[in-house]
Amino acid sequence: MSLNTERKDRARKLAQEQSLTELEQAIGDREQLAGDRDQARIDQEQLTQDEQREDRATPNHRLATILDDRQARIDREQVTRDVNQETLDHAQAGRDRQQEALDETRTVISLPASQQPDIADPNAIHQGAINRAQAAHQRAETALIRAQAALVRARAADTRAEALRQTINS
DSSP states (O other), X not given: OOHHHHHHHHHHHXXXXXXXXXXXXXHHHHHHHHHHHHHHHHHHHHXXXXXXXXXXXXXXXXXXXXXXXXXXXXXXXXXXXXXHHHHHHHHHHHHHHHHHHHHHHHHHHTSOGGGSOOSOOHHHHHHHHHHHHHHHHXXXXXXXXXXXXXXXXXXXXHHHHHHHHHHHHO
């Protein structure tokens, strides 16, 4: 394959990769917008919940139980939203790194043939392995966050059950 044909082929593949990156970014932007709407809804529900608690003049155990259940649901939704936001943030960081790599590739492709990089050396392969290990570490951190969110939900359920037991026993 001639050098000119090879460059055109690289440029075409790079353009395809750029299109995919832009599509992933658009999807990420839509997911972030949906998450922002969820956050606004959760904030509104929390405000309504707080107002109802403040307006309650006499202690009504049934109403208190309902408000406690509603607060627990709002708390669960907030934890879920926080976990989703963390996931969106990690995904955005990945897209940013991918875009940087594409930009670097575009720079390398535009270099004259005499300045083109050599075939990958062991250090480049080693760096690739390090990058993959870091990505695996980030995925593990995300899994930990999800597990912690599940733990928070379980504790909230336990707290609600205990409050219900105390209400029933009163």
